[in-house]
Amino acid sequence: MTRKLRVRQAQTIVPFGVGAIVETQGEAFVAADISHWPVSSCPWVDSPRLAAGLGVTGFKALPSAKNDFFDSPDGVGAPCVRFPAWLFCGACRRMRRWGVADEQPGTAPLCPACPTPQALGPMRFVQICESGHMDDVDWWWWAHSRATTDCQRSTQRLSFLVDHSSIGLEALSVMCRACDSSRDLLQLLDRGRTRCTGHHPWQGRHEAAHCTEHARVVQRNAGNVYYAMTLSALDIPAPTAEAGAVDPQIASRIRSDDLWPGLCRADDPHRAAMLTTMICEGQPGVSPEDVAALLRQENGGTETERTHPRKDRPSTAADMSWEEWAALNTSTAVNDKHFTVRPVRFGPEGPPTESERLLRGRIERVVVADRLREVRALRGFCRVQPSPRRMVGVDTTGRRSWLPAVEVFGEGVFLAFSEDALSRWEEQPSVRERVRGLESDLNAAFQMDRLSGMVGDALLPRLPLLHTFAHLLIRQLSFESGYGTASLRERVYARPGEGGHQAGVLIYTAAGDADGTLGGLAHQGASARLTEILLRLLEAGAWCSADPLCAEHGARGFANLNRAACHACALLPETSCEAGNALLDRVLLVGAPGITGFFQPVIDAARRQAAGIARGEDPV
Structure with missing residues (x-):
């Protein structure tokens, strides 16, 4: 029976x-690089701001299939290569390199x-290295690694056996049927046994690079096999044209030139x-002044600043x-094609209670985004560890000047915090001392490179505070708006700046179609119930089912980058979090003995109000 293998765009x-x-329908493949993409059939995804930031011509x-049921089985799709190439039969246990x-x-x-x-299934183990290469395990070598017989490699008559009298990897073995040599997999995962082949599955053997790394054998679905390095940007209205702005048609022609990405990355003024x-x-009709003006317009700053960048320039x-x-x-509404936002009143309709007044003093502005467009681009990938310095580009041939991306549409709610209240809270010695330990762990963590753009020059207390608040808000909105937590995403704005710091979070949902979503999230932000939602959020965050272990536990999580945060209270699906569930601390919100949480006065007032209501007192 003909089968169709599908993935969403x-x-x-x-x-x-x-x-x-x-992995789909019992088979395993690896997605090939963009040099194998059907370029003539791939639509362009427009995002000049993101393209300029990444130094590429576009995306x-x-x-995508026009019809999910009636599309042609041999239609244009995602280019993939079968991997692992070594397969085995579950009935006769014979292995075959496909x-x-x-x-x-x-x-x-x-x-x-x-x-x-009988269907052949893929072998469970593959080998990877820190330089991003991945290849099949040399099963013939493994079967003969302890043998003394002289067997010809060209035979490749192997079997993947199971010993039901043993357990674990010791029960699995690879045997050569030509000479009866075999070896179990007990020590297969030990490091440093083989050199990397310098090969990617979609490459020919003649394209393999010289790699000096030791290969690591892992299960093919292990978490460290693949780390996607992505960057996304919201489609926001272009600033009002100023003197010296480049004509849009000329700007489009300059961006389409193959030399434009190299010019964006050029550090030498002569080059x-x-x-x-x-x-x-x-490009006839394009002047050097047009090129220079477009560089200033998109890169921000003069050409001297661009060609001689400051070392402390943000990412x-x-x-x-x-x-x-x-x-x-x-503070004003914006009605653009892909960016429709409007500030809304934050607070109850009637006289506010003490807890509502205190909450209003910490949330400065609420903006509802009725329509958003986000472009998500894939820059490359890593293996073993998510280090941008070891990133493999999406085009291993180096001939493409664009990146793969998708556009998604949706809605959201943006909350801006009061800078005055936040600054006063950050100055407390107990708060700074708690964050200092988290910053020390971050500086020593392998994730520092990936999180540096989010953190900036120094880890301010507002970042783990706002990040944890965003996680708790997503969890609460999943009950109120009808979206699952995996359908909601966050954007945390907490970066330091010379003219002022950021202090806000955007919770949004995005779908890969033109209609976007149905308005449930925007409705929660625009309604008077938002205050009640935030109070419920704080009530839920003040107590975790894993307390007191969760609240009193020290460093936890990958590389000790979390404090009071666990799956019962603050962690989210990784598709929802832009920091990989790192830099979370619930204590910074709700407080603990010796540490005043940012929202602790709000929680205390709400508890006094609840006690008063129980005694029959007026809540206002």
Whole structure:
């Protein structure tokens, strides 16, 4: 029977982006790099701001099926390569290395040795290295690694056996049927046994790089096999045209030039001048002044600042976050095609209670986003550890000047915190002392490179505070709005700046279609019930079912990057969190002995109010 293997278009960025293992219907594949994409069929995804930040000409998405039921089985889709190539039969236990020539369109691999067709399954283990390479385990070598017989590698007659009298990896073994040599898998996962082959599954053997790393054997669905390195940006209205602004048509022609990404990344002024001249020669009607103005417009600053960047200049993610922060933290409504926001009144309809007044003094502004557009781009991937310095690009040939991306639409709620209240709270010695330990763990963690753009030069107490608040708000909104926690996402704005610090969170939902979502999240932000939702959030956050262990526990989580946070109170699906469930501390919100939480006065007032109501007193 012909089968159709599918992934959603949005999944081609995360979790099934370039280099990821895709498992479906008992088969396993790896997504090939963008040099294998059907470029002529891939639509462009427009996001000039994100493209300028990443120094690329633009973005493309894989084509989506027009109809999920009647689409052609051999239609254009996501290019994948079968991996692991070593398969085994569950009936006769024979192994076979499956090649491209063995593939039959629309048919799963079948065992040629069994009298009745039996499906072949992929081997459970693969080998990876920190440079991002991945390959099959050399099973022939493993079966003969302790043998004294002289067996020819060309035979490759292997079997994957199970000993039901043993347990664990000791019960599994690979045997050569030609010489009866075998070895169990007990020590297979030990490090440093083999060198990396320098190979990616979609490459030919002649394309393998020279890699000096030791390969690590892991299970193919292990968490460290694939770390997607992504960057996303909201589609916000362009600033009002100023003197010297580039004509949109000329700007589009400059961005489409193949030399534009190199000019955006050029650090040498002589090289920048040469590339500018070449762009002008290749684009009639474009002047050097147009190119220089577009660089200033998109990179922010003069050409000297761009070609001689300051060492303390914030990262790309931080640069773009300031533009989003300014667009969201607005006191006037904006009605753009892909960015519709409106500030709303925050507070109850009637006279506020003490807890509501205290809460209003900490939340400065609420902005409802009725429509948002987000572009999510895949920059590359890592293996073993998520270090940007070891990132493998999405094009291993280096010939593409664009990146894969998808556009998603949705809605959201933005809350801006009071800078005065937040600054006074941050100055408390007990708060700074608690965050100092978290900052020390962050500086020593392997995740520092990935989180540096979010943290900035120093970890301010507001970042774990706002991040934990965003997690608790997502959990609470999942009950109020009808969306699951995995359907909601966060954007935390807590970066320090010379002219002022950010202090806000955006909770939004996005779907990979033009209609977006149905308005349930925006309704919660616009209604008078938002105050009640936040009070419920704080009530839930003040107590965890794992307390007192959760609240009193010291460093926890990956690399000790969390404090009072666990699955029972603050952790979210990783698709919802931009920091990988790191930098969370519930105590900073609700307080603990010796530490005043930012919202602790609100919680205390709400408890006094509840006690008064129980005694029959007026709550106001």
